[in-house]
Amino acid sequence: MFIFVVMQILKRLFDFYIHASIHVAFAVLALVLMTNHMFKQSFDLPMAGFAFFGTLFGYNFIKYEVYFRQKLTFRKSLTSTLVLSLLSIIASIYFFFLLEFKTQIAAIVFFGLTFLYTVPVFSTKKNMRNWSGIKIYIVAFCWAGVTTLLPMMNFGMDLYQDIFVKFCQRFLLVIVLILIFEIIDLKDDDPTLFTVPQKIGVDKTKKLGYLLLILFYFLEFFKTSVDSIQLIVNVILILVTTLFLFFANENRNRYYTRFWVESIPIFWVLMVYLV
Numbered sequence: 001m002f003i004f005v006v007m008q009i010l011k012r013l014f015d016f017y018i019h020a021s022i023h024v025a026f027a028v029l030a031l032v033l034m035t036n037h038m039f040k041q042s043f044d045l046p047m048a049g050f051a052f053f054g055t056l057f058g059y060n061f062i063k064y065e066v067y068f069r070q071k072l073t074f075r076k077s078l079t080s081t082l083v084l085s086l087l088s089i090i091a092s093i094y095f096f097f098l099l100e101f102k103t104q105i106a107a108i109v110f111f112g113l114t115f116l117y118t119v120p121v122f123s124t125k126k127n128m129r130n131w132s133g134i135k136i137y138i139v140a141f142c143w144a145g146v147t148t149l150l151p152m153m154n155f156g157m158d159l160y161q162d163i164f165v166k167f168c169q170r171f172l173l174v175i176v177l178i179l180i181f182e183i184i185d186l187k188d189d190d191p192t193l194f195t196v197p198q199k200i201g202v203d204k205t206k207k208l209g210y211l212l213l214i215l216f217y218f219l220e221f222f223k224t225s226v227d228s229i230q231l232i233v234n235v236i237l238i239l240v241t242t243l244f245l246f247f248a249n250e251n252r253n254r255y256y257t258r259f260w261v262e263s264i265p266i267f268w269v270l271m272v273y274l275v
Contacts (some may be wrong), residue, residue, distance in 0.1 A: 005123060018258050020081045021059035027262045028055040031147035031170065033205040037272050038166060038230070039152065046098035047154045050107065051146055053092040059115050060085040103154040110142050110150075136178045136196065144170040162223045172216045176209045177264065181257045184246040202249070209245045213238045233271045240264060 017023055029052045036043065060081060096104060148167045152159065182195040183202055189195055197205045217234055220226060244261055 006274070016080060018255070020084050021056050021063070022084075023259060025052045025056040027265040028052065028143065028147060030265040031143070032151050034265070034269045034272070035148050035151045035166065038227075039155075039157070039162075041155050042156060044151060046095045047103070048153050049095035050092055050099060051150070053088040053095065053266070054107075054111070054146075057085050057088040057092055058111070060088070060112070099150075100154050100156065104151055106150055112195055113138055113142055116164055117236050126255070135193065136175055139178060140171050140174040143174045144168075151268050160224075162225075165219055165222050169216050169219050170210045172219075173237075173241070175260055176212050176216075176245065179205055179209045180245055180248045180261050184250065184252050184254070184257050184263070186250045206245055206248070210242065213241060213245075231274075233268070236271060237264070237268050240267065 016247050029048060032048055032051045064078065096107060099107065105113050143168050148163060148170050177194055182197050183205060190197060217238055220231060220234060241264055
């Protein structure tokens with residue numbers, strides 16, 4: 001009985017960790033730390049704090065803003081998430097004002113995209129997320145920008161060739177991760193979303209993902225200098241991501257993506273300290 005109660009408590013805590021967007025916030029933070037490592041920069045608390053808490057608030061805003069916009073009853077089970085989101089926006093605002101001015105301007109652009117992605121604009125009742133096929137590119141662009149461009153801008157670095165290579169790699173990696181999500185969510189997604197699996201099928205989506213991972217790897221050779229250790233780490237990353245893509249199907253539970261797939265960036269940054 002005691003073990004059962006403990007397991008129930010742990011499951012509730014784990015579900016809160018996932019559904020309150022804490023895990024995805026750690027994934028974004030991991031990519032920021034990965035950028036710092038790649039360009040041999042020290043830990044930047046304002047940037048790390050802004051990325052983590054901004055992601056936490058942003059994702060919860062995307063998930064739950066409909067409750068406020070349509071004046072729906074807010075479930076009691078979401079109270080903790082609401083409190084966490086409020087604390088997160090306070091923290092993200094605090095860290096925002098610690099960023100460099102040009103980083104703040106760029107951050108506003110990415111937040112603006114998040115806002116347009118979520119809230120209906122113009123005279124329609126649709127947001128950018130409902131625009132056919134555009135979701136994957138907006139999410140990938142924002143993740144790549146926040147985790148590569150913003151950290152380097154905050155260090156005062158000029159956006160030279162290597163940074164743009166990393167931006168492109170990050171963009172491709174996030175697209176592949178989203179493809180896995182879209183395969184898992186295929187049965188539940190609105191047909192009008194025109195996700196990649198809806199348009200070309202699961203098999204072709206996986207082949208596209210494999211192709212993007214190959215492109216991700218060979219982009220490394222377009223840097224001004226090539227790090228052999230990073231090449232090894234990238235091979236391991238690609239193999240792990242390929243396995244998740246290969247075994248993805250509509251019958252997988254949500255933990256497959258919301259925990260395991262979103263753990264890939266965390267696994268990636270941990271590897272650089274182990275390899």
